[in-house]
Amino acid sequence: QVQLEESGGGLVQAGGSLRLSCAASGRTFSNYAMGWFRQAPGKDREFVAAISGSGGYRFYADSVKGRFTISRENAQNTVYLQMNSLEPADTAVYYCTADSIFPQIRPGKGDYWGQGTQVTVSS
Secondary structure (H helix, E strand, C coil): CCEEEEECCEEEECCCCEEEEEEEECCCHHHCEEEEEEECCCCCCEEEEEECCCCCCEEECCCCCCCEEEEEEHHHCEEEEEECCCCHHHCEEEEEEEECCHHHCCCCCCCEECCCEEEEEEC
């Protein structure tokens, strides 16, 4: 079992930045690929970014490419999402997910999910 806890959400003006963190516990962190998803009100949950266990492979949704950066610190059991140039369209609850199989992350089939953290971008 892996427990995930997101933090770092909040209210920011358009053009601003936030860094989300997801702390993991329960298993060997480096064995798990990690990802971020988001869900805006009235919309389906959508993929944002994914990173392999070693950190050597990263994928991004087209909507965030060039603005968001996913990273991980395995010694700290933490994955991050640095979000720059935020837009009102980025407003959503952001969720962290984990799975031992990297290809499971992008389609949202990760075994483990956090409770989410709210990000609100004002115009």
